[in-house]
Amino acid sequence: MTGFDLNIHTARLLMDEPFFAAVSRRIDKRATYAIPTAGVMVNPDSGQFEMLYNPDFFGKLTDPERRDVLKHEFYHITFLHVTDRMPEGVKPKLWNIAADLAINSHLSNLPEGGLIPGEGPFADLPRGMSAEWYLANLPKVVKDKKEMEYSEDGEDGEPGPGGGPGQPGGDGGEQVSMADLSDEDLPDTLDDHSGWGNCSQEVKDMAKERLKDIIKKAGEDCAKTNSWGSVSAECRRKIMKVLDTKIDWKKVLRFFVKASQRANRSSSIKRINRRYAYIHPGKKSNRVAKVAVSIDQSGSVDDTMLAKFFAELNKLAEIAEFVVIPFDTRVEESLVYTWKKGVKRQQERVMHGGTCFDAPTDYVNRGAFDGHIILTDMCAPKPKPSKCQRMWMTTSVHANRPHFETKERVVAID
Secondary structure (H helix, E strand, O other): OOOOOOHHHHHHHHHHHHHHHHHHOOOOOOOEEOOOOEEEEOOOOOOOOEEEEEEHHHHOOHHHHHHHHHHHHHHHOOOOOOOOOOOOOHHHHHHHHHHHHHHHEEEOOOOOOOOOOOOOHOOOOOOOOHHHHHOOOOOEEEEEEEOOOOOOOHHHHHOOOOOOOOOOOOOOOOOEHHHHOOHHOOOOOOOOOOOOOOOOHHHHHHHHHHHHHHHHHHHHHHHHOOOOOOOHHHHHHHHHHHHHOOOOOHHHHHHHHHHHHHHHHEOOOOOOOOOOOOOOOEEEOOOOOOOOEEEEOOOOOOOHHHHHHHHHHHOOOOOOEEEEEOOOOOHHHHHOOOEEEOOOOOOOOOOOOOEEEEHHHHHHHOOOOOOOEEOOOOOOOOOOOOOOOEEEEEEHHHHHHOOOOOOOOEEEEO
């Protein structure tokens, strides 16, 4: 695919924005001509955040505009607009407008098409309010869409008789709330929001847990430089609120087990992903997932940590059967066993060597596994790629100071 390659330019564009640069490193960015501008979504299979962008759109922008579009998309993710903040019963396009108004209050170099408080149909709205506030205070406009547009007869770019986009007045059109307009009569947002909410609640739960990791690591990166760039103190407070809630392990692990089933799925017209069919076709599962759980048995993992690992595995066994792979620098085939669903087990140590993550990764890659969970102190070099989904579980101390950086899910269990 030709055109502007965002992955090449992102580090340069966000050089003075340490928070957004840290978020960007943990978000997959994919070029596509299926959308006109850009957008963020949650992959309905993996629970990973993705940014989609049109290379031609980005190619026509200035660097300041590109930077603000990136920040706009990452604000959507960090403010939970993509996952679960939309109130029930609200028309999605109204929420899209409100969410954009909240974000664009903090941006000053958006390209043409951005919805901004204090401008156009939103001239009477203040900056700096929440999406929920904007949703409750959308302005009144003239009902006839023609009256909402600038007249081509206006001189020197001035509004014609209609009074401008969404502005009251004109030739006496009926005044109605934006909430009462049809989608086609509402102003369009700059970016594409059609992928929002296009996944199950379990996938959303997993995405929110991933977001905690993203924000936590981004905050740590900012602490190293003692700078958050253009992120205001108020925005920082809102962003960090995401970390306040505790992890619901049943939801996270249940999603991991179900999501890993996608390795052996076939396309099905029964479950078509209509909004993003060109990116994630509908799929139908044929079998139960086969999950591998590797337990670090190296000398650096003490008995207390091992006990925490087995406590979590007893929770996982409540919802799934899985294969246990003890390892240090190697995997002993004779020590591998299946942990049956519903069975309780006590902690056990069967090895005492060093640590090499390639050993369990090789074992899992040779097998027909759909997902791989590694319980470890993460005190070893970064492993080779996994052929299936991989998730890491460790203590909070080691999660904050891993020996390698990864985009894969890393969860603290204490």
